[in-house]
Amino acid sequence: MSANPAPPMGPAPAPPPPKDTVKVIFDGRAVEVPKNLNLIEAARLAGIDIPHFCFHPRLSVVGQCRMCLVEIEGIPKIQAACTTPLREGLSVKTTSEKVRSSRAATMEFLLINHPLDCPICDQAGECTLQDNSFGYGNQLSRYDERKRQYPTFDRTMIGPHVIADMTRCIQCTRCIRFCQEIAGTGELTFLDRGGRTLVWTHDGKPLANDWSGCAADVCPVGALTVREFRFRSRVWYLKKTPSVCPGCNVGCNLSIESKDNVVYRFLPRLNPDVNDYWLCDHGRFLSESLNLRDIDKATARSGDRVEPVSVPAAIERTAREIRAAADAGGPSALFFLGSAHLSNEENFLLRKIADHLGCPNRDAIVDKGRERRMKARSEWVAGDDAAPNHRGAKEMGMTPGRAGHGLEALLAGRATPEVVIVADAGFSTIAEDPVRVAALRRARFLAVAARTSNALTRAADLVLPAASLSEKEGTFTNLQGRVQIFERAYLPKPPVRAHWELLLGLAIALGFGDRSWTPSDLRAQIAREVEGYGRVTEAELAGGELLKKGDFAWKGAP
């Protein structure tokens, strides 16, 4: 007999379809989980929390913090969950006494040299070490020695945005791995070894990549914090509102963290298709700009005098001017300028007003900025618009209609409409250029909605106070064509109103529209009328999951 029997005759049986799940037994309970997961993620799917510090779903697994210890059937020694590969029938104990005491041991080791001054640490409230010490820490310390200090490595700026305090570091290396594996810049490294190990920059080169804030985001403790937010507010006072980054057309999902009508910071929201767990520094630090406002009431110019007026009166006057111009010179005497900073709903409403009047003169332009790159789950996404919604504005119809002209014609002097309506005074740097503003100013009547003043608002006949991103709701369409909602964090202070409210007021004054319309009604109209917008799903609209600093959310299979 041959040792290798000949293959059986006949066609080979079709191989069974590859199974992409495995059965893992957690504390005696079998759970079917995707097999490409880490054990910590699989446990989370099963509703079991395995505490950890160094593990992060997008960074390489290093198994260093030794917090995620579990018992694996068949292995006598305690094992790190993060380094245990999933396999069919894997049996994991996550609650045994050995597991509890081993995790408590790691907690004790982490805490002996960690300052226990949470009340003065900016991470308190979103600190993984603090959270886990409630679960596994001891009330009393057996460590009676002097705690480790890092003279000259504490409270130091290691880059333009990040402040490092090595006394708080637990050496989890997430920040090092972020810089190496996601940013690809590798500014951070371990220095020295043993109990003297610390994380620092190579040769004093600053941590200055485009995503340096994320290094602080992934830090589970208060070792890396962001200068712009540090000590400005306790995190538990902050309200998280899902929003979309206004910085460019990538449209990163973020949460606006605000308190008492003030924006304190942006944090990324997990969306694997757009920005994953990350947010670039450019976008992150636009948060402060949402608090800027020097136009808080409607004003009207007569001659050289600027007088406050009520918003309804200002809208009424704008409508009157529009009608007068249209009656005298026809709809082509009007010009409507949308904005890549405004939502789809607002651009849509402005286009409907133009349509209502039969005016083809409308436009929305965008400044080109530096290319902003963002690492999505599986690819880089890059955008170079300086505003989030140029694609949406164009798709809403804010482009010159038949026989109409665009902004270019106005600026070049080829067209001089009687009335110019600028829905957003901050639409472009053009609004800060006196020469080009003078071209717009050739109109007999110039009305703008604005939050901050610039050359355009100073030149306008009528200025309406408009809301910031955090004060209104709407959707942006990013460069991938993804329509994403941003929610209102807080109401604007009267008489400031959202752009869409001002525009709706104008529409009603001009004889169409309904006072009860909300952005969601406008979205319904967009879905019916604008090609490609009928298929936007609720999930796509809602975008990513809320995150807190140092933590990760879990969303579906990766």
Add this chain to the structure above:
Amino acid sequence: MEPVLTARLGRADSRSIASYLADGGYGALKKVLGGWTPEQLTEEVKKSGLRGRGGAGFPTGVKWGFIPKDTRGKPVYLLCNADESEPGTFKDRLLMERDPHQVIEGIILSAYAIKCRDAYIYIRGEFYDGARVLNAAIEEAYAKGFLGERILGSTYSLDLTVHRGAGAYICGEETGLIESLEGKRGQPRIKPPFPAVSGVFSCPTIVNNVETLACVVHIVNRGADWFAKIGRNEKNTGPKLYCLSGHVNRPGVYEAAIGLPLKELIFGDAYGRGMKNGRRVKAVIPGGASANMLTAPEIEDCPLDFDGVAAKGSMLGSAAIIVMNEDTCIVNAAQNLSKFFSHESCGQCTPCREGTPWLYRVLTRIEEGSGRLEDVELLERICNQMANGMTICVFADAAIAPPLSSVQKFRDEYRYHVENKRCLVGAKAALVTA
């Protein structure tokens, strides 16, 4: 037993290739390249029962067999672990500095067995002389055609490079060594994958100790049966180098058949010739700093081989026997060793990074006379929560050996230290402030 590994060390020009050739050197290589297959050589080493001399005592031939049959086009690497950083160990240094060609021949043979084309000697940074000697010897071997393309006219080619470490104990751990060789921080890797599957540069890799590789030469020359007959039993075979240090009359490196009784090593005329000044033995560390201490009664019938020492609850490790006499303060000894481990921890795993300095500080406190009774128990508890799977590598398991074994075996001495703020023995001036 007549010396095998150390046979040539006494010769005046033992380093030169001329003298090595005159003593029949590179004969094993000629024999193997003259018709042995790599599998044959591996089989011979398996048959010899050779176990790794670096510390773990894993059967060498079996280790070689872990290289996947199909490496999917990846090259196989052989790394000679010459980091010899275990405190009390100085045998590899002797072999490299005094008889480098024996080591090189062992490397070539072993590389042939695992079909490796590029081998490295990772030598401890402080062994400047060793690196110099090895480099000179490698140059001679290239000139004679024992290294390089088509060795001795065969189809086999091998390049050998010496890489100097930067002075880290942890780079003696095989995955730490691999990381260091790749130019990274010397930090042990998570296993699996084991180096035989994915080691240096993500290729199949075998890491062998200097002495292990030197043994291969003699297995080829004299046969596996000859090798297997040396030693206490069939699981512990071959000649072995013992590094004897401490309070003995004649410290040094001694070669003997593996399984030499510990008492014979300390007191035998051919070896240590007894305790200095006739003092009594208090404790012996049988396998380098990472091994548990043995007390005087425990050394009575302790054969120095892997299983013999393990039966006593310690390990042969790198066969570094450190003898302490009755005047040694055991707290001071544990403190000294703990200082070493706290200095050498790589710092990646929490329990080791935080635990080793903690142990050192508690021991220092006791030693300096400000210990408390609960400190003795605290030491044990810190040790017990550092090891057994709590960390990636076994450094922490090694680091707890001196304090834990000494607390367990000399608890009274620790108690005395705490209660009286001075040593039980007068060896160290006590710090009495009261």
